[in-house]
Structure formats: C-alpha cells, structure tokens
Amino acid sequence: MSRIYNVAVVGGGIGRSHIVEGYVTNPDRYKVLVICDLNPERMNALADEFGVERRTTSYDDVLAMSDVDIVDICTPPMVHYPQVMAGLRAGKHVVCEKPLVGSLSQVDEVIAEEKTSKGTLMPIFQYRYGNGIEQAKAIIDAGLAGKPYVGTVETLWRRGPDYYAVPWRGKWATELGGVLMTHAIHPHDLFTYLLGPVKSLFGRVTTRVNAIEVEDCISASVEMANGALASFTA
Template identity: 75%
Template sequence: MSSILNVAVVGCGIGRSHIVEGYVPNADKFKVLALCDLDPERMAKIGDEFGIERRITNFDDLLTMDDIDIIDVCTPPGVHYSMVMKALEAGKHVVCEKPLVGSLQQVDAVMEAEKTAKGKLMPVFQYRFGDGIEQAKAVIDSGIAGKPFAGTVETMWRREAPYYAVPWRGKWKTELGGVLMGHAIHPHDIFTYLMGDIARVFGRVATRVNPIEVEDTISASLEMKSGALASFTATLGSVDEITRIRLQFEHVTIESDHAPYNPGHALWKILPRNDEVKARIEALLANWQHVPSRFQTQMARFHEAIEGKRELPVTSADSRRSLELVTAFYHSSSTHQEVVLPLGPDHPLYQSWVPAEFR
C-alpha cells in the first residue's frame, strides 16, 4: 500500500494549480499539510478553500517541521535557488516550478547537492503529460517514426498590461527573463523531450509588445544532435493563443493539439507515410491506457519515484537542458553568433544570463 506524503506548498499563485490538479486528484498519495506565502490574505483564502490549517509566512520555519515530506516551491523565479538548496539540505523532497534556478552555475550546484541529498528533486514541466504527447513519445521511442528531419515550435500567447501589474513580472531580477523563460520554456522542453538534444542555436530576442525589461518576442534556428533542423518562434503579442509543435520524421508527421496551456491533453495528429506504418502505429497504441494531463500525472509519477517504483518523471538534467537553451539564446542574440552546445563553466553567461545592470 502506498504511503501518503505530506506537502508544504510555498507560494499561493501557481501553487493553487498544484493543489487543484496535482494533489487533490492524488489524495491517496499526498496531503497538503501547510501553506507558505508572504501575503497572509491570499494564503488564508487558499487555506480556507482546501481546509489547510497550517499557514506560514517564514519559509525557514518549514525546514524544521519533521512531518513535512515535500516542499513544493511555487514562488517567483528569483528565489528558487535558495529555497531548493535549503530544502534539500534539510532532507526534504522538493518540487520546484520552472525555471528551476537562474543560471547554469546554479543548476550545476543543485545537481551536485542532489548527489548527497536524502530527498529527491523534481522540477515542474507539466506540459509533458497527457494522452496526446505520450502517444507521440511512444511512436518515436518505438522506432516507428524513423529518422528525424525537421520541426517547428510556435508559442503564440497574449500578455498585456494587467499581467505585468504583478510586481515581479517583466523584471530581470525577479522573473529572470521573459517569454523565453516563463512561457516558451514549456513547448521548447516538449520539443527536446521528443526530438533529443540541441547541437547549435542561432537566436534573437526582442521586446516588441510590452514596455518591460525582458523580452516578449523570440525566434531561432537550431540544429539538433541528430542532424535534424528546427525553428522556434514565440511572442506574447498574439491576438489568439496557440501552442503548435510540428515534427517531421522519415515515416510520420506529428502535430500537437494547439491548446496553449495543455497541449498534451487531446490526441495529437500522427500521420503515417503509408499503410504499413499506419498498421504498426495502430498495433502499438491498441491497448492505450488513459494518461491524465499536466500536474495530475506528474505528481502521481513523483510519488512512484519516491517509493522507488520508477525514475523521476522530470529531472534536474532536464532543467539544465532547458536553461542551456535559454543561455544560448541570450548569448546568440547579443553577439549575433551561433552558439554550440553543451555549455560549461567557461561560457561567458555561465554564472548568469541576466544583464549586469539588472543583477
């Protein structure tokens, strides 16, 4: 029988979604025992809604609570690193919203700390989960798709003045980046999850839509380690909102559902090149078991990982790959040069991609 793990949710913004989508549907696996937020009024509202009586304003107080198994960090990005490191040092399991930390140096420090930590760390990439994306992943991993040729990612969302009324948004020091960091990071993670590692990046970033410090429009040309070519484009100035991922393989064309915030949920378009390929796909997916989307499946698999029943569904190495792309993007845009991955301590932006004047 599975044990129920006690959770403290830190940050009652996106933290509410973790509760609604992740912990409530998995009530046989988790119990949210505590909330932590600097805004007592907002915390009280969430606490009353879900019957969570323990409400803390000082994060460090959570670290000494022996009955807390998991600390779920849902704060603005600028404080993720310190909270993750403290929680690991305290022996807790840790869930952390994207971006995990604010530099390659920090993610490497986190990965080093994990080697001796008692608890497990799971970064959040909830868009990976759901029937659509998992069927696509199954077809690719089975070898049916064949050689990858090319792919595109379009993250066309809409953010206007009310979004940036939240004080930490749109600022380098607290958000650590713009559309590249807080929005397109999800579809870009999906792309590398399905297509593998990136070898080279030529990217550009611009602030075109809103009067903010960080970028809200980006575009890039990429070469994958497989040799496949790709293009990424994102903006926060779209009228409607879509997330579209299209992958071209030797034997199939795969296109995501266009739902901006839940692209993994609905079935994806998987087009076979011929009847033989079609039959192989149908056989592979014949006894498909439904996979709930977003946080529900990610949290359930985290529980299984803690109990030793499976590997972590998302790892700090996955986060490093996403932050490596972010670093390469900013460096390429500022230097107008192609960037070769992977990036190590000798890279100029290893310690931080945030411009010096905003640190």
Template identity: 60%
Template structure:
C-alpha cells in the first residue's frame, strides 16, 4: 500500500499556496498535520481553512515530532539554510521555497548535509509544471526543435511601497536580493529548464521603482553552453504584469502564455517551421497526459520519486544554477564585464553576493 506522507509547514504565507495548490490536491498522498507560524492569527486562519489540528509557533518543536515525514519551509529567505540543515539532521524529507540558501557557500553546506541525510531535499520551482512548459520540454528533448538560436525572458511585474511596508522585504539582510531573487528567479529557472545551462553573463541592475536597498530592474545578456543567445529583462514597475518566454529554435519557435504567476500553463504558441515538423510535433504530443500546474504538478512528481526512492524532480543542482545566475548578474554589474560560470569556491561572490 502506498504511503501517505505527513507534512509540517513552517510559514503560512506562501505556505498556504503549497497546501491549497499542492498537498490538498493529493489527499491520498499527503496529509498536512502541523502548521508553524509566529503570527497566531494567520496560523489559526490557515489551520482552520484546511482543518489542521497541529498549531505551533516553534520550529524546533516541529523538527522533533517523530510522526512528521516532510517539513515544508516557507519562511522569509534569510533563515532557509538554518531550517534545511536542522530538518535534514532530524531525518526529515525537506521542501523549501526559493531561494534555497543565502549564498553558494551555504548551498555547498546543504549539499554535503543532504548527502549524509536520511531524507531528501526538494527546492520549489513550480513554474516548471503545467501542460504548456511540459509539452515544450518534450518537443525539445525529442530533438524535433533542432538547434537553439535565441530566447527572451521577461518578468514585468508591479510592486509598490505598500508591498515593501514589511520588516523583511527590500532588505539585503533578510530578502537576500530584489527582483532577481524574489520575483524573476522562477522564470529564469524555467528558461534554463528548456534552454540548458549558462556559460557567460553580462548584466546591469538598478533600483528605479521603489525606495529600497535591493534592485528592482535588471537587464542581462546570456551566452548559453549550447551557443544560444538569451536576453533577460525584469522590473517591478510594469503597469501590466506578465511573465513571458519566447524561444527560437531551428525548427520551432515557442512562446509561453503571459500569465505572470503561472506561465507554465498551456496553451503555449508552438510555431513549426513547416507542415512536416508540425505533424511530427502533433504526433509526439498526442495522448500526452495532463500535467498538474504549479505546486500541484511539483508535489505529484515529488511523491512519485519518494515512492521509488529516486532523486526529487527538482534538485539542489537546479537550485545552484539559479543562484549562480543571480550571483553572476550582481558580479557583472559590479565589474562592468561579463562573468563566466560556474561560480565556485574562491570567487568573490561565492561567500556572498550581497554588497
């Protein structure tokens, strides 16, 4: 009989979305038994909504609960590393929101801990899930798309002073970065999920929209390891919110939907070079099962890997790619030159990308 995993969630902000879109969509696979939050009103509101009996304010208490299988970390970013290491040491499986850690050095500490741990760690990158992005991934992996040429990734969102009227947002010490870290990180992960790893980065960052410490506008140029050229644009000053990928390959051009928070959903525009390619793509996608969107799809995929004893569907290696890109963008802006990846021990941004 398949196991039903008991979950404890730390942080009832984005944690509520993990429950409503993820765990609650799979009641045969997961049971959220405990919620942990310092805000008692928010804790009780979410617990009441989902009929969760366990309600605590101490993460230490949650770590010590023997009947909790998975700890899902949805706190502000600065304490992610501490909680991940604590949960792995307690023998739990761990799910953690972005960013996984506050530096590449911390990420290497987490990787070392995971290698010795009983449980596994899955970073959250929910934009990988949905019919649109998964169909495109299948086409690319089949070889039908051919050689990649260029791509654009646009994260054009709106955040104002009211959003930053919060004790941890907009500050290097607690948010760890700006639009790159909190907003564009998911679309940029989707980009590399489809276009492969990055070789070099040139970038500019600026704080133009809000009076905050961190950046809220970015422009970057990427050279991918497969030779493709990609441009990234991100801002928190767009009057219309969209997230958009457009990828030009030898045989197909792809364009995501423009939904700011679920660009992985279908349909995507799939524009073949000719009728023959179009027919092959149609045959490839025929009968492809539907893929759950966002947290739904990721939690379903996570369950399958837990049951099979496989690595999770999103790994610390994937998280490293995201954090290396962010560190490279900050470094490129600082030195006014392009930056080669990977960023490893000894690099000036390895210990911290924060100024």
C-alpha cells in the first residue's frame, strides 16, 4: 500500500482547482489536511466544501505542523520566493504555482536550498505529464522522430480588463511579469521539454491590449541547442 501524503493548500483561489484535479482524484496518495488563506471567508468556504477541519491564516503555522508533508503554494507570485524557501527550510515538499520566482538568481537560490532540504520542489508544469506529451517525449528520446528542423509556439490567448481587475495582476512588483511568465509559460515549457534547451534568442515585448505595466504581446526568434529554429508568439 502506498503512503498517503498530508497536504496543506496555501491560497484558496486557484488552490481549489488543485484540490479538485489533483488531490480528490487521488485519495490513495493524498489527503488535504489544512487550508491556509488570508481571507477567512474564502478559507472557510473551501474547507467546508471539501470537509477539511484544520484551517489557518498563517503560513508559519502551516510550516510548524509536523504532520504536513506537502505545502501547495497557490498564492500571488510576489510571495512565491519567500514561501518556497521557507517551505524547503522547514523540510516540506513544496508544490508552487507559476511563475515560480521572479529572477534567475532566485532560481539559483531555490535550487541550492532544495539540495540541503529534506523536501523536494515541484513547480507547476503539469502539462508535461499528459498522455500525449509523455508519448511524444518517449518517441523523441528514442530517436524515432528524426531530426528537428523548425518549430513554432503561438499562444493566442487574450486577457481583458476583467482579468487584470485583480489588484496584484498586471504589475511588475506583484505579478513578476506578463504574458511570458503567466500565460505562455506552459506552451513554451512544453516546447523546450520536447526539443531541448535554447541556445540563443532575440525577442520583442510590448503592451498593446491592456492598460497594465507588464507586457501582453511578445514575439521571439529562437535557436535551439540542437540547431532547430523556432518562433514564439503570444
């Protein structure tokens, strides 16, 4: 019989989808033990919906719970870095929504922290694990797909004013980026997951759709390490 991991879901907004799609569907592997949210009304509504008795508005309280194995961070991007680092230092396994952090230097710090932690970090790149992607990955890795020549990723997904009405969205300090970090990040990740690392890139970003700080349109020309050429548009 496999072990059942106790999970604390931190952030009751998108955290609900993690419960519905990840934990409720795998009761032999996971139990949602704690709901943590700064908004007591949302926290209690979510906990009531899924029958979770333990509730707190304090992330520090979650980390102090010895029976919590996994912290699932579903909070706004600007607090991901300190929460990930604190979770790893507490010896927890950490799942974190995208974008993981806001800079390459912070990525390096997270990697270093994970190496000394009892826990493991899992950034949210769930599309890698779909059946179609896993099959494509196996075919490519086996050498059956042949030599890659060119590729393209087009994320033609428009976000309007209603989406950016949430106070932390659309700002560098709180969302950490625009369409690259929050919307196109998944298809771009899939592309490099399948075709390997990027060797060089030239791109342009601009803000044309919404009255926001961050970019909402991008175009990039990419050279892959394997020699293939690609274009990214979002």
